[in-house]
Amino acid sequence: xxxxxxxxxxxxxxxxxxxxxxxxxxxxxxxxxxxxxxxxxxxxxxxxxxxxxx
Numbered sequence: 001x002x003x004x005x006x007x008x009x010x011x012x013x014x015x016x017x018x019x020x021x022x023x024x025x026x027x028x029x030x031x032x033x034x035x036x037x038x039x040x041x042x043x044x045x046x047x048x049x050x051x052x053x054x
Contacts, residue, residue: 007053010045010048010049012048013045014045014046017038017041018042021038024038
């Protein structure tokens with residue numbers, strides 16, 4: 001897998017995590033623990049994207 005392919009996959013995952021966070025926030029009773037974990041995952045993906053882009 002090339003770096004470009006990996007970056008593309010990570011960007012897709014980042015967008016998917018953003019959608020999951022938004023979906024959870026739009027529920028009648030959002031799960032704060034789940035949101036926190038999703039945000040942590042999203043940050044790890046963002047850091048990986050940044051590291052590979054440098």
